[in-house]
Amino acid sequence: MANLPFKKNDIVMVRRGKDRGKTGKVLKVIPEKNRVLVEKINMVKVFIRPDRSQNIQGGIMEKEAPIHISNLSLYCEQCERGVRFRNKVLEDGTKTRVCINCQTNLEKS
Ligand SMILES: [Zn+2]
Structure with a gap:
């Protein structure tokens, strides 16, 4: 497994892209893709299909998309x-x- 420079719970700053300058906490690292999931960063809209049997209303929801480590630096x-x-x-x-x-x-301890 490749070693990423970031770990879960790290605070990182976005260096480029639409979230440039923002900071967030690393929620998850995905070493095989050189990407990490950062709290409230790189939000994308996902469409949820309504499912009455599971009481899911459906609609548009926002969630984090993984961001490449080259766009981040440690804060x-x-x-x-x-x-x-x-x-x-x-x-x-x-x-x-x-x-x-x-x-x-x-x-971070
Ligand atoms: Zn310093």
């Missing part, structure tokens, strides 16, 4: 923008990611 609260990061191994062996600008630990 740093200190820098208040999407940043580049580097991997760092702490003294106790824990792997973390730190902001390349301000060295803040970007890992």
Whole structure:
């Protein structure tokens, strides 16, 4: 399985596209497609067919569509923008990611 730079619960910033500049939380990673699902980002309309037997009313619903990782960067609260990061191994062996600008630990515990 390919290793994506983002993990579930990461806060990412959108670098291009209609949601450019927005931030959101990673809900799901899809490594085989190099895509992640980000909360409230890249919303698409889906049409739900009414189904009376299941009490589904039908209509138009919005949901997140997976977004390619090249459109995203990890968000740093200190820098208040999407940043580049580097991997760092702490003294106790824990792997973390730190902001390349301000060295803040970007890992969500
Ligand atoms: Zn930073």
